[in-house]
Amino acid sequence: MQDLTLAFADHLRRDRRRSVHTIRAYQATAERLMGFLEGHWGGPVLPEGLKLVSSADLRAFLAQRRGEGLGNASAARELSAVRGFLAFAGGATPRLKGPRVKKGVPRPVSPDEAVSLAEDVAEDAAEPWIGARDLAVLLLLYGAGLRISEATGLTGAVLPLGETLSVTGKRDKTRIVPLLPQVRDAIMAYVEICPWPISRDAALFRGAKGGPLAPAIIRRAVQAARTRLGLPERTTPHALRHSFATHLLGRGADLRALQELLGHASLSSTQIYTAVDAAHLLDVYRNAHPRAQ
Structure with a gap:
């Protein structure tokens, strides 16, 4: 055994x-x-x-x-x-549906759910390099707060990676985001086994045939993974970016810093996360406080 x-x-x-x-x-x-x-x-x-x-x-x-x-x-x-x-x-693989999760009020994806989702997507990939690619993309969404279009729009010019990453977002606005060691390692693991040469002006993340990776590929992979894991429909690639913001806010990040990290044009776009965090805290309060009922 x-x-x-x-x-x-x-x-x-x-x-x-x-x-x-x-x-x-x-x-x-x-x-x-x-x-x-x-x-x-x-x-x-x-x-x-x-x-x-x-x-x-x-x-x-x-x-x-x-x-x-x-x-x-x-x-x-x-x-x-x-x-x-x-x-x-080489054993039997009987068909068995996974457990279902009841639909509830939308709330941020937990850190464990975010990592489980990314790793499950990677594990279900057709080839190891595709799994490494998907893991790197999803960790960029959760670990650096990128939009999926920003992650798939990265080019080989970001290499070699450092402690930060330059990202071009909406309206061609460029911002600098911190790159966690785990995210950096995931990207480099993909680069090392990617079968396509990555030049400075070519897409960093490639599709199965070598062209630029389409965001729809990642969305479909996430949809399949959340079904396998029994996660709610709110668990989308963009939800990982929302969770990045909410978790940072919950750990004391101020709105101005969060605005810069997310690439929001105005502070009002960032203030939505204050409401999300307050709703989460209220939910915790109602479920945990003995006099909340």
Whole structure:
């Protein structure tokens, strides 16, 4: 069992170029599944036995995980990891719908949801370099507050990357945004394995045939990922930019600084995030304060 899960982790690292976080999480899921099946079936599980895994087995596994406190998005990601492991091991891949999330009041995507979404999109890509590309684009939206058109409009002139990034937004207005190490690493991981040469005047992010990446490709990938993860319809690429702004505001960023980071022409465009943050705080208050009801 341990040899198989270690081989799975090595496959994710070597062939799929997944992040350390994803490898650790997916290997842990594979180990949990194997341990569960041993108890569920009443004996050791050999690799060839994975061909017998049924939808009922997976439902029982997820039910146990949900009983341990797993939320909908995490349960959907657990199911995605299970499918990846079974496919790698040559086992059965029974069809099973992931958990659904009830629609509610629009609110920012949480940091965990943002990262889970980006990594799930990357993991579902047809090729490793496409997965690395999608991860880099989505981390730019959440980690640097870029519009999707701004991310896909970047050229090779931004290389080599430093601690900041020059972005041209609406009305050809240029701004400077900080580049987090995680975002920089994701971009460079993509650049290293991109099959197309990246010159200064060519698009940084390429489509499957080598042309500039179309924003619609990322939107479709995000739509599919949020369905797999059970995330609400509000979870769009632009929602990642909104979350970047809301989370910065919640951590003490002032509106003027936020205006510059987002590339808003007027302060009034930025003030919307004050209302979003206040609504979130009010929701927390109503659910947590003993006298709020």
